[in-house]
Amino acid sequence: MSEKMSVTMFKKPWVKDISIEFRSNIPALFGLFLIFLLFFSAIFVTIDSTFFDRKIISTLIADPLEMTPDTYQPPSKDHWFGTDEFGRDILARVIYGSQTAVIVGISSVGFSFVFGVLIGAIAGFYGGKVDHVLMRMVEVLYSIPALAFALFIVAIFGANIQNVVIAVGIINMPKFARVIRSEVLSIKEREFVMAARALGLKNSRIIMDHVIPNAITSALVVATLSIGTAILDVAALSFLGFGVQPPTISWGLMLSSGREALFIDPYLAFFPGLAIFLTAMSFNLVGDAVRDAFDPKLKTRWNR
């Protein structure tokens, strides 16, 4: 057994690194569990609302859109999380809000990922003036507070889901661009890129086929860590009324109306807030674990 251990200890692919990291990291496993729960809930909501017209959730819990005279109910047997200002069931609404969180969170990080990786790769690969101009532009983006910038975009171009995705996508982009750029700077000196250049391949070809695939793991780490931040940003926009608009159900909006009724019914704010917090926390936990799994310094620390 110990023979086998010494072999795997020195030669293991990154998939194994991650699985080893997660096996010994109980908080990260907990985060992973919460993320599964979130995705499961988002998928359930999508199916329920597209094909069943909210029948499933209405049977199981309550219709998240149906207004009742029972307003501002505290948690009870009928309404586990209570009801809101229109008598709607908060639990059902928190579940329905997961869909918005997942869609907006993932797509805005997807936006940052695609554009950040492209900009970073081009800047790093071409260097010189191109690098200088692109990185100054990234710096400009970086120097306006993220939330303020997202607010400007949404306020000016209109508050709808696409603009929220783009705004949050733009403010998280610099992280990707920077990480990829520094990664590419070292990759482009490696033999296979040299060889591809010597063979006379087109630059665009080299970037897409050789440079980006090799730099992508670090961008994935940034992506996992960014989903949590993105969900927080989206919630903040919605909270200020510049995000997703009703009747779309979002945690930020729920929290915002919960704030207005805080002294009447604190649960109205508490549960959506908790949902945002737990989501951000689970992505942070998993993101940290993924980063540690990829960090070569951590692995060798014990024998230094």
Next chain:
Amino acid sequence: MTDPLLSVENLRTYFYTPYGVVKAVNGVNFELESGKALGIIGESGSGKTVTGLSIMRLIFPPGKILKGSRIMFQGEDLLLKPENEMRSVRGNRISMVFQDPMTSLNPVFTIGEQLTRVIQTHQDLTKKEAIEKAITLLKEVGISDPEKRIKNYPHQFSGGMRQRVLIAMAISCHPNLIIADEPTTALDVTTQAKIIELLKDLQRKIGTSLIFITHDLALISEIVSEVIVMYCGMILERGEVDELLSEPLHPYTEGLLHSLPDVNIKGDLQPIEGTIPSPINPPSGCKFHPRCKHATVECREDVPEFKKIRSDRYVSCILY
């Protein structure tokens, strides 16, 4: 015979890592007499550095010095000392010079600040006296213009100069023992020779004992009188330096000599076959047997006895 200055008895230092237990030092015994210089030689991972750190008691978790080990220094067991007493031994009665001068000085303080801090920790001197002492020490280790250099930061010094500063720190309290852990490995060849020269001079001048840890056989003959050879945390051979180099007993020592280009030995350059064993799963029996051409079944089963061949000559091998 008088009591030796230092006597290490059955020293065992293990590291409890997530991958298994690393027996970095596993039953090491040796003595060192006052004023003498001892060399410890071995490849990286042989446990020579950990031996040095164990004497200083600078082993931190997951590392541990096992019960039953004894480090007698000037008649007291260092392993039984409380930490605060041990601290007044470090840098004062026993000093250490480290392998990598580039990273062994704190980058954010001037060398003067660092040197005077060591001096004032162990000696009751005023700031001014400490600075004067620091300047004298720097002069002693061959740093020109010490009055000015004392205000410089480590990054303004070359590797060789930094090692000189570290040596100045090590001798600042006239220690009875200096442990030099590969002090020249990180330096270029000409600087190496100068540092060795300096250590030799200083050792003679202040009469301190020296443990010189290295993997470089060529260096060792210049500075020490006696050598122990370590492999996988154990001592394989011990002897007077010229004798050990001209007539190695253990196949491993022989192998080491053959793999050196700059030692005058007959025959071609032959590296030792095989690789250093995994620290977590060392071989059974004689740790060297997988790489040894004389290996027998017996070697695989039992650790050979550490035998006295003649006066001051010991070896752990079934051939003798």
Next chain:
Amino acid sequence: MRTEYIINRLIQVLPVMLGIITLAFVMLRLAPGDPITIYMGVRASEEDLQYLRHLYGFDKPIYLQYIDYLKRIAVGDFGTSISYQKPVFDIILKRLPVTLSLVLYSLGFSVIVAIPAGIYSALHKNRISDHIVRFISLIGVSIPRFFTAILLIYMLGYYLEILPISGYVPLREDFVKGSMHLILPAVSLGGALMGYTMRVMRSSMLEVLGENYIKAARAFGLQEKVVVWRYALRNALLPVITIIGLQFSTLLGGSIIIEEIFGIEGIGRLTYRALLARDYPLIQGVVIYYSFLFLLSVIIVDVLYAIIDPRIKYE
């Protein structure tokens, strides 16, 4: 030599500043609709609209507008706010102390809590106290500011009634009362910064404690408190300063939401109003103010860095 270094950094920062000023201009020109129409509403007469467009220079060709805009900014004229009918510069300046005191309180709170906690955690690695500190820092970075604010308002302000839950009292007028008013907003705003600072402090302390010069310092018999608090801390602080500098802009952004929740009339709330009213000159002014403060923080971080780390050359 140090002043030269600072001036140099200022010059390096200028192109970014120009970029931001340009971005603010371009973004507002790209916006759909005409600010004057939006502001006056549909009932305004065409003549009035024409007059106002002319007054605010919206009838000139775009490049001329841009040049005018740059010229005016160069002399500190940020235009006149449409909704307040006052110079933008004056409005911002008047509210600056409010936001600055909020931001500095929350910076102070997070740093004072996070740095000792991070060090403690590093020195007690893998013990229960370490786990507690790491858990708190995880909460800090994961919890939305507005949720912290709401929880604090409910528990400390409403339920226990120990702290005021809204409003602002200038610190110059009444320091104690002003500080009381700032506690809840500052804590809500600084939670994330506290969390990030804690984890960076912890990991950088652990990293530095493994360095050779720390081993060497111990081998020279230095007192453990000297080793930790002088030799290690000074080196370990460098990454912490970086993260605080980067997070400074997050504090400014977060002040929008926090000032709104706590009813503090600072620049954050002003930003929110300007956005709701589409007050373009004011929005521009606020963008420039934000980036100016951010770049200032970058320079402060660089100077701090240069003070702590002698290896940084004053080129």
